[in-house]
Amino acid sequence: MTMVDVHGVHKSFGPIDVLRGVDLTVDPGEVVVILGPSGSGKSTLLRCINHLEKVDRGYVRIDGELIGYRLVGGRLRELTEREILRQRTHVGFVFQNFNLFPHLTALENVVEAPVSAQRRPRAVARARALDLLARVGLQDKADAYPRRLSGGQQQRVAIARALALDPKIVMFDEPTSALDPELVGEVLEVMKGLARGGTTMIVVTHEVGFAREVADRVVFMDDGRIVEQGLPAEVLDRPRHDRTRSFLDKVL
Numbered sequence: 001m002t003m004v005d006v007h008g009v010h011k012s013f014g015p016i017d018v019l020r021g022v023d024l025t026v027d028p029g030e031v032v033v034i035l036g037p038s039g040s041g042k043s044t045l046l047r048c049i050n051h052l053e054k055v056d057r058g059y060v061r062i063d064g065e066l067i068g069y070r071l072v073g074g075r076l077r078e079l080t081e082r083e084i085l086r087q088r089t090h091v092g093f094v095f096q097n098f099n100l101f102p103h104l105t106a107l108e109n110v111v112e113a114p115v116s117a118q119r120r121p122r123a124v125a126r127a128r129a130l131d132l133l134a135r136v137g138l139q140d141k142a143d144a145y146p147r148r149l150s151g152g153q154q155q156r157v158a159i160a161r162a163l164a165l166d167p168k169i170v171m172f173d174e175p176t177s178a179l180d181p182e183l184v185g186e187v188l189e190v191m192k193g194l195a196r197g198g199t200t201m202i203v204v205t206h207e208v209g210f211a212r213e214v215a216d217r218v219v220f221m222d223d224g225r226i227v228e229q230g231l232p233a234e235v236l237d238r239p240r241h242d243r244t245r246s247f248l249d250k251v252l
């Protein structure tokens, strides 16, 4: 069984071909780390997976379900906004800049989506949110507003929020890139915990140590394509392509 199936995906912005035929599958419980230089299309790939960007060619399936479209009489028809939002509830997304709601407390940030998108009773959503905040080590910060939290704490709230809808997969786009170096570790520890707990994860990061320790598979992207992929030790220690080697020489 496959949890995520990215098949032959192309995406252009005007004249720029950002994704030039990407195939990627992720199994349930698998942790895939995507490495690659800036501009290689990593963020665009993640955004295509939950239809924040529309693919030009190819398709994405999550747990067997076609994302963004349905087949009608042999042709693809885009889903309604409402259907797309429902599909997005299956995908947690953690961004570089946290993107917390500044006017909501940590707890309210985690409660918001289950109540508004899934119509869960607020009391149920609150209890679950408190569990999730405890899981990221922030049970004592439930009533704090984001501006009162460090970057690492804000990102941990964002992770709790991403888990609140019980997603089938969680995607991370450079989750530690905006953090002061001393705050990176606490976020990576939370992510390691999720990985050990069997969460299906796609992680774009330059943290090669995290990739080595946690990834089931490392994917190297360059110029809109997957150049190579394999076990962390294969890709990180014995890259087969010059482009992978020169990238790793820069980040290691």
Ligand code: ADP
Binding pocket: 013, 016, 018, 036, 037, 038, 039, 040, 041, 042, 043, 044, 045
């Ligand atoms: P990465 O995450 O690997 O750094 P991105 O997916 O963000 O790469 O971007 C890949 C390329 O696509 C870059 O050249 C970027 O400028 C371009 N790009 C991304 N999003 C847009 C957009 N909405 N409009 C135009 N160009 C874009």
Ligand code: MG
Binding pocket: 042, 043, 044, 173
């Ligand atoms: Mg990016």
